[in-house]
Amino acid sequence: MTTKPSEFIQLHHASDQQLRAELSAGLLTASAYASPKYFYDALGSKLFAAICELPEYYLSRTEASIFDAYLGEIAEAVGVGGTLIDLGAGNCAKAARLFPALQPAQYVPVDISIDFLRDAVGDLQQRFPHIQMTGLGLDFSSALQLPDRVQLNKRLFFYPGSSIGNFTPDDALAFFRRLHAACGDDGGLLIGVDLIKAPVFLNAAYDDALGVTASFNLNLLLHLNRLLGADFNIAEWRHVSFFNTAQSRIEMYLEARHAVTVKWQGGERGFQQGERIHTENSYKYTTDDFVQLLQQAGFGGIRRWSDADDWFMVCHARAT
Ligand SMILES: C[S@@+](CC[C@H](N)C(=O)[O-])C[C@H]1O[C@@H](n2cnc3c(N)ncnc32)[C@H](O)[C@@H]1O
Numbered sequence: 001m002t003t004k005p006s007e008f009i010q011l012h013h014a015s016d017q018q019l020r021a022e023l024s025a026g027l028l029t030a031s032a033y034a035s036p037k038y039f040y041d042a043l044g045s046k047l048f049a050a051i052c053e054l055p056e057y058y059l060s061r062t063e064a065s066i067f068d069a070y071l072g073e074i075a076e077a078v079g080v081g082g083t084l085i086d087l088g089a090g091n092c093a094k095a096a097r098l099f100p101a102l103q104p105a106q107y108v109p110v111d112i113s114i115d116f117l118r119d120a121v122g123d124l125q126q127r128f129p130h131i132q133m134t135g136l137g138l139d140f141s142s143a144l145q146l147p148d149r150v151q152l153n154k155r156l157f158f159y160p161g162s163s164i165g166n167f168t169p170d171d172a173l174a175f176f177r178r179l180h181a182a183c184g185d186d187g188g189l190l191i192g193v194d195l196i197k198a199p200v201f202l203n204a205a206y207d208d209a210l211g212v213t214a215s216f217n218l219n220l221l222l223h224l225n226r227l228l229g230a231d232f233n234i235a236e237w238r239h240v241s242f243f244n245t246a247q248s249r250i251e252m253y254l255e256a257r258h259a260v261t262v263k264w265q266g267g268e269r270g271f272q273q274g275e276r277i278h279t280e281n282s283y284k285y286t287t288d289d290f291v292q293l294l295q296q297a298g299f300g301g302i303r304r305w306s307d308a309d310d311w312f313m314v315c316h317a318r319a320t
Contacts, residue, residue, distance in 0.1 A: 006125035008118050009147055010137035023228050024267045032269070033278040034220060036166050037141060040113040041223040047216040049091055054212055056204040059162055062312040063192045067097065070305040070314070075101040077303045077316045078190060082154030086110060087140055087163070092120045094160045099128055106151050110136040144178045155187035162194035162312070165249070165282040169293065172283075176297030183319035189299060190316050196284045197311055199243040206241040206250050206282070214239035217252055220279055230264035240276065243284075252280035287313060 026033045039048070052060035067074065080103040086095045089109030099107075107128075111117040114137035121135040134149050157179050164172050179189055206213055217239045221232035241252040253276035261270045271277075285293075290313065291302055299317035306313040 006121050006133040006135060007149070008121065008135040008137065009149065010114060011145070011147070020228055020265065023224060024264065027262075027264075027269055027277070028267060031278060032271075032276070034224065035141070036280040037112055037139065038223050038227070039216060039220050039279070040111075040116070041219070041226070042113065042116050044216060044219050044223060045090060045113045045116040047212060047219060050212050051208070051216060054208045054210065056208040057213075058201065058205060058311060059192075059194055062307050063160060063162075063314065064094075064097075066192075066305050066307055066312060066314045067094075071098070071101050073303075074190070074305065074314070074316065078102060078156055078188065079154060081105050082156050082187075083108060083151045085146070085150065085155060085157050087157060087159045088112075088161070089117060089120070090161075091116070092124050095158055096124055096127070098158075099131065102156075104131060104156075105153065106132045106134065108134050108136060108146075108150050110138050110140060112137070112139045144182055146182060152184050153186070155183050157183065157187070157189045158191075159189065160192040160314075162192055162282070164191060164193060165284065166280065167283070168281070169283065169289075173293055173297055176294060176299065180298045180319055185320050188301075188316060188318045189294070190314070192312065192314050193290050194282070194284050195306070195310055195313055196248060196286055197309075199245065201311075202243040202250055202284065203241070206252060207239070211239075213241070217241075217254060217279055221254065224264075228264040230262060232262055233260075236260045247281075248284050250280070250282040250284070251278065252282070253278055290315070 051057050082104055083106045084095060084104035086109040089111050092109050109117055109121055117135055121133055125133050167175055218234045218237060221234050221237060224230050225232055236257050237254045238257055240255045241250060244251050255276045256271040256273055258273045261268060294302055294317045301318035302315055304313055304315045
């Protein structure tokens with residue numbers, strides 16, 4: 001069989017000026033922050049793939065075990081031959097494991113880490129020459145405009161890895177509403193979500209003994225150095241993360257080890273010792289709260305699968 005060439009459409013064209021304005025505003029605000037989407041330069045994407053291999057990071061392993069155990073039921077719920085739209089596809093490995101069961105007619109991986117995705121989809125097309133693949137370099141955090149090349153037939157949005165936890169519950173609801181609108185009547189959503197559990201396990205998952213998550217977090221500063229022309233010295237910062245029980249979320253920060261002044265094109269800021277830049281929230285849900293969120297967004301026919309300990313859940317929800 002001849003290999004179809006995969007195509008790649010780059011829709012993410014934030015101007016340098018826009019990017020710098022967004023990042024600068026985050027760093028200059030009283031409680032400094034940077035969006036977790038800036039973790040993912042080429043090295044950040046590789047570090048995330050390494051995190052998924054860590055013993056403490058139960059999320060990927062547990063989610064994979066649910067897909068392995070229930071793939072037949074999941075395929076039956078989802079149906080075959082549709083358009084599989086993989087949101088934040090990364091190395092595309094999770095979707096690729098579903099191909100034999102779901103037999104998508106078109107695979108549409110979407111990611112903001114454009115070069116990493118371009119390489120991944122090129123490799124995948126070699127392995128699955130019969131599936132039409134259209135990579136999209138796109139930031140889906142604020143809007144979701146899919147090009148006409150994305151087929152309307154049985155659109156299945158695939159959002160694994162509990163990436164939904166990066167949104168506040170209100171923003172997750174708005175995001176689900178956008179997905180619901182983009183699904184079409186015969187479409188749906190297949191999503192993985194991390195469930196609330198003892199904080200000791202949550203804390204370990206985001207602060208592993210090897211320090212890979214710390215490197216992943218600190219690498220954001222190297223990415224900012226390139227994007228902003230900033231002079232962050234990563235030796236002056238440390239990784240901090242903990243489960244905030246009241247908010248039901250992991251919070252991740254970069255904390256100044258001592259007083260430091262950081263300069264970038266068009267701005268500068270002094271950070272006191274112990275002052276932090278907030279880099280990520282990862283919300284954890286109860287089964288009921290998560291299902292309710294899907295229903296509030298207009299989804300129905302919800303099926304769910306979880307592991308024996310109820311640590312993680314995979315849900316399929318229909319547009320109608
Ligand atoms: C936590 S990783 C998940 C990767 C893979 N789906 C998995 O579950 O292993 C999040 C992925 O989403 C991408 N991403 C994060 N924010 C994004 C955004 N706003 N728009 C598009 N992609 C985004 C990142 O580049 C990264 O590949």
